[in-house]
Amino acid sequence: MKTNPGRFFEDYRMGEVIRHAVPRTVSGGERALYHALYPARGALYSSDEFARDSGLAASPLDDLIAFHTVFGKTVPDISLNAVANLGYAEGRWLLPVWPGDTIRSESEVIGLKENSNGKSGVVYVRTRGQNQRGEVVLDYVRWVMVKKARDVPAPEPVVPDLRKVVPAAELVVPAGLDFSRYDFGLAGEPHRWGDYAVGEKIDHVDGVTVEEAEHMLATRLWQNTAKVHFDATNREDGRRLIYGGHVISLARALSFNGLANAQMIVALNAGAHANPCFSGDTVRAWSEVLDRAETSAPGVGALRLRLVAVKQGAAPFALKGEDGKYQPEVLLDLDYWALVPL
Template identity: 90%
Template sequence: MKTNPGRFFEDYRLGETIVHAVPRTLSGGERALYHALYPARGALYSSDDFARACGLPAAPLDDLIAFHTVFGKTVPDISLNAVANLGYAEGRWLAPVWPGDTLRSESTVIGLKENSNGKSGVVWVRTRGLNQRGEAVLEYVRWVMVRKNRATPAPEPVVPDLQSVVPATALTVPAGLDFRNYDFTLAGEPHRWGDYALGEKIDHVDGVTVEEAEHMLATRLWQNTAKVHFDATFREDGKRLIYGGHVISLARALSFNGLANAQMIVALNGGAHANPCFAGDTVKAWSEVLDRAETAAPGVGALRLRLVAVKQGAEPFALRDEAGKYRPEVLLDLDYWALVPR
């Protein structure tokens, strides 16, 4: 058999490292498509001149371009036969990605637990994205519910003990980054690190209706081959599931209105795709300030933010119901650190 049906739950072994195909060289084309697909307009990722004024040699590629590229490499080996992508933890952006860089991915299996129905199980992997010099540019843990293909004994369950928050002391600030000469007018908003209060909630106001064609173009762009995103016969309801990363990028771009100066994502503390998103849903977003931290870089502070994506019909700032479950309108609950001028 020369074709690849993808891995099923029983095919994973604790501790194994999977080297994913295929390396990908990124260019300004990915940036242009990213900015076309999402209303992304962060100044640091849009302008070489703005980036140079902030101490960088040029504008790096958007942090989520790196994430989607690294993630997409893993899909044929990790989530081709997934029921759902369940969550993220311990994510860190370790170095900027520049046009011309080539990224590849590798994942280590750090946890396995068969579900009680015996038809699926949860796989935890720690993934690293590496550039052409073998330097890690990104790492994160994710866990996925994967189908079983045959009856096999359940493995001894191993659930990894993961940090709930990446410590501020573990954040990587790009070399040379300096916000002392930050141009707030060109960035689009006047709000500094100290202007955000703990517990403050921000309604980002704008919304984007998800289109089938745009979602499939985006998912192909990141070479994500998961069947649930393309094959309408793969789900009983006949719907293509919108790639969760598409929702992340939409919400992140929408958060510009109120968080225009949250320039760089440097850590992903946790995240959950709370409910499925389908074509025709209108995505809106709100954020909550969870923490603040200083960094050693001149003029640079860090904000820990909760980014919540919701669809039409959601109540303002409503996240969970009385039973503690995500409300049905909530699509995404993401906890991350971003760098902000002080």
């Protein structure tokens, strides 16, 4: 058989390392399309001059361009037959991605657990994205629920012990980054690292209604071939599921209003796609400041932020009910570290 139906839960083995096809050279084209798809306005990723004044050689590609590119490579091998992408942990951006870099991905299976219904199971993988020099630019863990195709015995369950937070001491600040001459006027807001208090919540005010066309462009742009995003017959309700990364980028872009100076994502502590998003939903976002840390880079601090995306009908700062479950309007709960000027 020449065609590839994709992997099912029973096809994975503990410790297996999967090299993903196909390497991709990224350019300013990805940046232009990213900024067209999302209201992304971060100054460091919009202006070479701003980036040079911040100690970098030029403007790197947005952190989430790197994430989506690395993630997209993994889909044919990890989540082509997924029911849902469940979560993330231990993510670190280790090097900037520059126009002209060639990105490839590989994943190691670090956990397997069949669901009690016997029809699906959860696969845990650690994915590394590398550039053309073999340098790791991004490293993260994710877990995904994958269908079973054959009635075979379940493997011995293995659930990895994952850290809830990337320690601030392990955050990697790009070489040369210096915010001591940071131009708050050009960045768009005056708020410094010291202006944010742990426990503070920020309503980002704005909203974006998701359209089918832009979602399909996004999944194709990042070469995400998961069937639930493309094939409307793959779900019983006949609806195409909006790619979770699309919601992440929308929420991150919306957070500019209140967090314009959270310039670089350097770690992904945890993440959950709490409820499905479909075309026609209007996405809004709010953030909570979870922690603060200083770095060794001049003028650079770090904020640990919870980014929550919700859809229409959500109560202010809605998250979980008394039962501990996410409210039905909550789409995304993302915990990350970002670099901010002191």
